[in-house]
Amino acid sequence: MIMEQRLTAEERLTLKTGAFGAVFLVANADPGMLALFRESFAASGAMADSSGVVKEALTSGPLPKLPRDSALEIESVVLPALGRAVEILREKSPGDVAGYREVVLSAAERVAGAHRGVTPAEAAAIERIRGALDQPA
Template sequence: MEQRLTDDEQQVLKTGAFGAVFLVSNADPGVFAMIRESFAASGAFAGASGLVKEALSAGGLPRLPRDSALDVESVVLPALARAVDILREKSPADVSAYRELVLTAAAEVARAHRGVTPAEQDAITRIRTALADSADPAGPA
C-alpha cells in the first residue's frame, strides 16, 4: 500500500539522497572532479521510480550546510535514516530501492574521478550505516 508523501517528507528523502552524494563528493574535493561526480549522481538518480522518483524530482535542490563536513553530516545522516522510516511507513516496497539508489549514487560519485579514495569510502560507510540505523532492526535489505 503506497501513500503520497508530504512536501516535508519529500524534502527529507531529497536531503538524504542529494546530501549523501554531496558528502562523498566533498570527501575528496576538486572542481573537475565535482563536474564528473555530478554527472555520475544524475545518472544514478535517473533510475529512481515510484515515490522515490517523485521525491527526488519535486522542487529544487535541498539546502545543506556548507560550513564543515561535520555540519553536513549532522543534517544528511539523520535525513537518510528518517527517509527509510518514512518509506517504511508510506511505501514499504520503496525502502530497499531508496537504500540501493543512494548507495549506488554514492559509489558512482566516488568512482567518477580517479577511483575511490579512502576518504570517499569512509563517507560511503557512514551513509550505509545511516541507511541501516533506522527503526528497522534488520537493517538494509
Template structure:
C-alpha cells in the same frame, strides 16, 4: 502496490536532503572542482534511474538546503535525513525502502568512481551513508 498515504512535500524534501547530502559528502571527501562536477553529474544518473515515489521525491520539487560551512555540518544534516527517509518510507511505502537505499548507495558509488576511482576517504563516507541507511556491507 498503492500507498495508503502519499508523501508530503516535507517528507519528499527529507528524502532529497538525505540523498543529495550523501552525494555531497562523498564528492567532498576527496575535493577538487573538476572532480566535484564529474561526481555530481555521475550521481544524478542514479537518481534518474530511480522508480516510484523515490524517483518522484528525488527528481521533483526544490533542491534541499544543505549547510555550506563544513562537511561535518553537512553530515549532521544528511545522515539523520537518510535515517528519517527510511523511517518515512517504511511507514508509507515499505516496498520503496530497498529502492531508496539502492539509489542512494548507487549515487554515492557513482560519485566516488567518477574521478580516479574510490579513495579511502570516499569509502569511509560511503560506509557512514550505508550505516545511516541501515544496511550492512552488502547493502542489505
C-alpha cells in the same frame, strides 16, 4: 497488505535531502573542481534510475539546503535525514525502502568512482551513509 501513501512536501524534501546530501558528502570527502563535473554527472545517472515514490521525491520540489561549512556539519544534517527517509518510506511506502537505499548508495559509489577511483575518505563517507540507511526500525 500495506497500501502506498502519498508523501507530504516535507517528507519528499527529507528523502531528497538525504539522497542529495549523501552525494554531496562523498564529493566533499575528496573535493576538486574537475571532479565536481564528473561526480555530478555520475550522481544524476543514479538518481535517474529511481522509480515510484522515490523518483517523485528526488525529481520534484525545491532543492534541499545543505550546509557547506564543514564535513561534520554536512554529516549532522545528511545522516539523520537518511535515517528519517527510511522511516518515512517504511511507514508510507515499504516497497520503496530497498529502492531508496539502492539509489542513494549507487549515487554515492558512482560519485566516489567518477574521478581517480575511490579514495579512503570517500569509502569512509559511503560507510557512514550505509550505516545511516541500515538503522533498524
